[in-house]
Amino acid sequence: MSLVALIPAHDEQDRIVATLAGLYRQASRPDRIVVVADNCTDETARIAAHCGAEVFVPTDNHDKKAGALNQALGPLLDELDDDAYVLVQDADTVLNPDFVACAVDAMADPEVGAVGGIFYGEPGGGLLGLLQRMEYQRYAVEIRRKKNEAVVLTGTGTLFRASVLREVRAARLAGTVGGGDGYYSLASLTEDDEITKAVKTLGHRTVSPDGCWLVTEVMPSLGKLWHQRLRWQRGALENLRDYGWTPVTAPYFRQQMLLGAGALALGLFATFAVLSLTLVGWHGFSVFWTAITLLFVVERTLTVRRLGWRASLLAAPLVPELLYDAFRQAVFLRSLLDLALRREARWVAT
Known part of the structure; x- marks a missing residue:
């Protein structure tokens, strides 16, 4: 060998x-x-x-x-x-x-x-x-x-x-x-x-x-991260377009659909929260939704515990990672739009 x-x-x-x-x-x-x-x-x-x-x-x-x-x-x-x-x-x-x-x-x-x-x-x-x-x-x-x-x-x-x-x-x-x-x-x-x-x-x-x-x-900056992820995401979508739906690509198509659903859900949640607070006001904590949120916090902190206490501390309040996820979903939406409009893909060194 x-x-x-x-x-x-x-x-x-x-x-x-x-x-x-x-x-x-x-x-x-x-x-x-x-x-x-x-x-x-x-x-x-x-x-x-x-x-x-x-x-x-x-x-x-x-x-x-x-x-x-x-x-x-x-x-x-x-x-x-x-x-x-x-x-x-x-x-x-x-x-x-x-x-x-x-x-x-x-x-x-x-x-x-x-x-x-x-x-x-x-x-x-x-x-x-x-x-x-x-x-x-x-x-x-x-x-x-x-x-x-x-x-x-x-x-x-x-x-x-x-x-x-x-x-x-x-x-x-x-x-x-x-x-x-x-x-x-x-x-x-x-x-x-x-x-x-x-x-x-x-x-x-x-x-x-x-x-x-x-x-x-x-990536040391948001600009470099944007270009890196835009290349990854646009490339992934184009590869699926070229291969089409097959037993091999089916899981990848489902993954992209889930990314789209996640972007839609985050947008609807943010819109609902703003409208609710603006029109109805704050009604205090819900026991049910508080429990769901705490379970989510536990999962997010446990999955990064090997990175040390700083990672767990950053995961606990959810907000920083929600903003990071929003950034990734913006990349997905931009890639989808560029592909739909047939904009020429540009390679940017990162």
Whole structure:
């Protein structure tokens, strides 16, 4: 068995050392580590080479991360057997030392075609950073509740069978799956979400075991967070449009419908509360609704308790997270509107 780590990187000189150190600390170290230095204008390539990694520089790439990965995967897969593994990891991410070993163990199940990581937010970022870490913590809880099914083969860290990547490209060439003629789709804003659907459409399971966790960056400002989430959400909606309703995409359609219902419910609740207080006034506490609210508070605080007392304290009053949820729902509505009006999607670096 051979395992190659592939790290797409664009101007990541400040983070590439920590990323590579995380790979060198793996209990099961990759046989090769290749940094894909895509349109870099900084010292990413030089630093990666100095740290002992191979460096691949894409030629005339205008297709962002997906295009860079496709160029690197071509010659790489020509050298690998079908039973080899390819780890694709973002350059702003640090894997826990047992990530690779855990992912390879999960591959013992022949039905598993890819293993995605469970991501947590790095320290810092103030209040906004803490809210993102709380969101990621609850996402990890949700993955466990789904018996560790990988909802998305996250770009922060995913292990593929080489044979599955070849199947994906063959399916694109045959027209069974869209997105161009490469391994990753060139037609999607969120290539990680799209390749998840491609792998599942081809009949493979995708999992995220508890041991496959990693730490990734959080957005330091509302502007960067808006652009990141707009890209994620618009890409997810476009991928569903392109794939249509299938047994694979049905749960994703339901998830998007629930997001829409949540946005509608929050808007109706806010409108009702304002009208009620304005026209009727305050009538005191309701025992029933107070009890429901307290149960909700308990659930919100318990699901982030591993992040420490600050997270639990922030979750308890509900209001900060309600505002954060309103922000996410605004992203959803904007993405839906842009898609409906066929506005051209713009990629903004974050």
